[in-house]
Amino acid sequence: MLWIYGGLESRYMKGNKYLALALSCILLFFTGCTGKNDNNKQIEGNNAIKLYLMEYTKPFMTKATKQFNDQYPDHTLDIEYFDNKDECRKRLNTELLSGKGPDFVLFDTYTFNSIYKALKSGVFCDLNPFIEADESFDMGNYNKTVMDCGIFDGKRYMIPLEYYIDTFITTEELLEENGININVQEWDIEHLTNTLKDFMDNGQARFFFDRQYPFSDYAVGSGIEFIDHENSKCYFNTPQFREVLNTYKDVFLKASVANDLRMKYGIKYWEMLKDNTAITAGAVNSLQSIWVANSFLFDIFKCKGRAYPLPTYDKTAGYSALPFDMVAINSNSNHKEIAYDMIKFMLSKELQLESSFYPVNEEAYDEQLKEYMGAAGNQIVNIKGTPLTTTVISEELAGDLTNIKNKLSRCIVRDEYIFDLLNDAAFKYVDGEYSEDQVINELESKVMLYLNE
Amino acid sequence: MKIRHREMVAGMIFAAPCIAGFAVFFAVPFIISVFYCFTEGISAISFVGFDNFKGLLESVSFRLAAMNTLKFNLISVPFILLLSLAIALLLNSRLKYISIFKSLFILPLVIPVASIVLVWQILFGDYGAINGILNAFNIETVDWLNSSWSFFILVSLYVWKNCGYNIILFIAGLNSIPLDYYEAANIDGAGRLKRFLKITVPYLIPTGFFVFIISIINSFKVFREAYLLAGSYPHQDIYMLQHFMNNNFDNLNYQRLSTAAFLIVSLIVILVFFLFSFEERYGMNFRN
């Protein structure tokens, strides 16, 4: 198109050239130097608080709605229920990101393709001001470590409702007869390796873990830092990470029941304990599941169950929790205070008691634990068609749980994309398709790109 | 006078639809997006001056993407220029069936990449044909698409796709050279090379310019190929500006997007200005 240019009368062009340049300069100057005057204009909305929720939350939302209605007679809750999780995800993702969406956002860590990118583009508003403003709210009532996972760049964008720690449960007797002794103080990857070596060597079709945790869980459990979202940096090319990766391939997976075998048992993991395929029951991440697993152990072996976390990288490292359901307030909501009250209600004991993982509300936690230590014994419950006489959670077991809880040092919000990358790469490595360096490089490069976009 | 006026009105009416469309879909929103460059927050907007630019330029990914794009242009454009020129010269000779060859060379232009990319994957996949051959000679195989080779693979795809376009233009350029020049040169007893340098090259310079620009423009569109070849997070070396932007569309970071867009636009504008003036200065000189 040079030729058009040639074809045009040059005076137009001259004018044009300068005009364009001048225009752009002025534009830049103006917009750039208007300074940083914050004018938080908000969309004027009616008195309806918008929520998107999954259908199954209905039962306890009815509670919430009741309470809400007598608290705010002049406002209404307009809840849109979804029966299809993907649809809910899609709607939340797109609408929030494009400045629309519900006022009060209840989501789990799988909702956003990348929760941190969402945070970066500022979809949620900082909750700290509200919390500071309100004396009735006492951080002490909640698990600090877990609560703080909602903080990003010093702003508390989201608040977790429940969290889980990858734990597995077994009995001391069972460990002994398999020639394993786990010293919880020393419980780290090295310890794991040593203990499992001879266990695996006398090669029977016996496994330590009753499932193959995905690499991401194992890595998170190991407590090494490999992603720093705030400064968008990642540290995969470290001896620690390499060791974790290798132990995962060489020790951890070998000591775990392979998926296809596990498939045969379906949900009935206790069968594996019965026929001595696995000697632990894994992924017991809520007091209820622990109670049940413990009962099974007692039912089968007549021994008390003990709970252990996944091994950490070294014994000094603390354990890691992962939040599940979280709540936040849309930064464009013009009912922020009300939404905040909703959050407080969600954190209140009676609702926290409903949570399917560990509740952040310590009171609720204790109450649940108390229940399972006391009243919950000697019932006959029917689990997947197998009747089970339950056993209360013993003092020791409760002790284990509390130790684990007290030794929590961090809480990781899982970022879907990155965790998928981790697992894919690890899978390829285990498959022998990738070399160690290939894994590291791929992770380094892709995650780096991803974090910096 | 009156007529001129009516003329003007008529012209405006004729031009109205496209100008209106242009304004609605490009100009106005673009100005809005320029405004976004200096703000943050989704709809609770606040001005942050040049922070976005700072942030963007600090972002490793953006810099990488920009570098890659630049690198791609520097390598692929000259290459495709020479190649297509060579082919054009070949095709310009009066051989039999030349028209068939012509159409053959142009064909890739219309073939959708999407349906061709498969072949590249077969060739360069980790278990692709080439690795198969390497393996047969027990040479260590390479995961082409996940290594720095991917860059050249992309180049090859780009060349394959856009060669035809340039060939056409060059042929047009060659045809526009009056033959008697050559005859005159012949009479002067100038050698083939001399003729090429003295006549063909100078006359092709303008075309060359145009092809040059077109190639650059097309190289900006190479994202299509890269995406189809290796998805939205390809190997570092073929992570282009377009990837950067497309991925940012996923989490709709308006500020980022518009800032990046603005930077690219101003870059291209400057480039075009530069080329125009360059051509203005030298392009003419060759003519006389």
Added chain:
Amino acid sequence: MIVSRSKYKRVLQYILLLMLAAMLLFPIVLITANSFMDENEVISTYGMSGSDGTALDKDYAKIVFIPGKASLMQYYYALLREPTFLVMFWNSVILTAPIMLGQILVSSFGGYAFAKYRFPLRDQIFFLFIIVMLMPYQVTLVPNYILFNKMNMIGSYLAIILPGVFTTFGVFLLRQFIQGIPDEYSQAARVDGAGHLSIFFRVIMPQCKSGIASLAILSFVDNWNMVEQPLIFLRDSYKYPMSIFLSFINTSNPGIAFACGILYMLPAVLIFLYGEEYLIKGIQLSGIK
């Protein structure tokens, strides 16, 4: 002597050309040939496993030009068993056709105006058109997205079609073409007292048929394999056009990938065969004085 030398040279040229042609055509030929394999052979030859990208049995792909036994299974599946494929095909059509027609309509008016009329800011505006024309898609998509998001039109075909219609390339091309039409005709018509419209329709249009044809082809080729816009503007995968569907298919359903590829490029090829010289003309137009 000279004859032989020239012959020698000619042969050399042919060989060169043939080699180049072979290189350029290799992919097309390969696909065409392989589209007649049956599914199992495809999978066994290229070791593509349906489930995910990684091969099941890790033997390397081979380049096979002549299928073991020719079969139309791929076409059968693509055309009769997998309606999604055809739906995607029509999606592409739905996207491309309106853009093509709309663009022709708008740009022929615009081109005429810019070529034959004077009005204030004409050249500046035209200059802007050219600048926009040079932009990568992603750049122009940003404003579009902002606009359509405001209009809540994300996810609908209109969000792709409308900007497509008003792409400035068409205006530019036809302006070039119409500029080439000598003014005498329109002058004569005007003397006969024809109005602007009738001049446009009676005089200009008939003469820039080929111009419009080349615009049609170029815009078809461009839009037929659009990738960026659908990726960004369409939310539901079932609205995607072929181009994107194809990029998934060789993982999701490798058996029929080749046939789909062929069927997808078929219209493009047909149009190319039909209007090759228009295509060439169009491309040259974008470059001529």
Added chain:
Amino acid sequence: MQQPIISEKRKKIVGRVALVVLFALIMLTFLSKTIHNTLMPKVTTVQHVKGSLQEEFEADGSMEHSQKHELLAGGSWRVQEVKAVVNQQVKKGDLLAVIDSHDIEMDLMAGDYELMKLENAIQSYKDKNRPVRLSDYESELEFAQSEMERAKKELELTKELYEVGSESLKSVEAAEYAYNSKKLAYQSKRSALDEIKADQLIAQDEYDRVLKEKTAELELKKAELAYKKERISEDGSIRAAIDGIITVVGIEPGTSTTHNQILFEIAEIPSSYAAIWFLDADNYYKYSIGDQVLIETVAEVDENSQKALRSIPLTGKIGSRMFDAERGSYKFRADIGDKEASENILINEGQRAKVRSVASSPLYEYLLPKSCITQVQGEDCIFVVQKRQGALGEEYYVEQREVKILGQDDFNVAVDCYFKKNDIVVSSTSKPLSDMMQVYVDKAGKADAG
């Protein structure tokens, strides 16, 4: 060059080809849709209903009579002969067993002797502490009082005399002294009397209590003795107290009983019956108190005035469920409801019986036909039909949901699962389904469960 001509020809051909292709594609599109639909698994659906199952459980149990009278041994008797056998029908006064008459005499004598001893004991007690006599104390008190009054009078008299001077001051003092002493005496007597009265009250009711107790004991013994005597005639024959049927015989000849050992157990007829059965922990929950049960057992019925064994159905209501520790299972007991059924039949004690609960279960939220449940890797699952916006517009697909089976009968299953109001569940399919699989919903075959 003849380029244009070629191209003209080519155009024609290509144009035709293009038309054909277009047409073909359009045709194929519709064709493929129909083919696609026919190839999809065709499913029929049902809607879950709220209701209760006709749960049918069967347990083996035994029959027993519900109202029984026991004959107890009065002491350690030596049994000489036993006349009655289990399930023998007896009239009031029929001889059941004979025991050593000597024992009985001894027994009775012992009884009499005890009585006697008691009576004496009472008598002696009566004598020992008869009530104290108050009257003498009272008379003494009266006497003291009169003395005192006399003394008073004398004192006054002497005083008057002293006034008139016909008495000496000395005698006055004397009289005064006398009066005072008398007064004291009187007061002391009085207080003593009060004390005695108090003591006496206490003593009295103590006495009464003891006496009552002793008499009560006496009565008891008397009663026992009478009871014995009434049942056991001197000759040592033990007789039925009521018309009935013997259910238990607790003795055999030659043995000797212990005190209060069950000799016989007689169920009165016309009798009412109960069924008893045991269930272990796994399926005890299938029966619950208050359930109607169908009991099938063998009974003796009169058929035109002759007895015949028939297996008859009875209905009962579960009355009790208790955990039987040593058996480690739950014991259920159901009383036969319909009297007139049991009027004219006769069921032997311990008769085997089949106990079937015909109870419709508690109300379940979600009932589905059995055919809805499919096993996926040891998991019970159902497939719920969902709609989605597919490539070909509206399309149906199935969503796999894991369910917990709460109970089932011949036709329906009660499941615990998350349901939406109008979810429809696949009840039958032409091909095996998997999650998210697209299906063709056969509206015709749509029916409700339950």
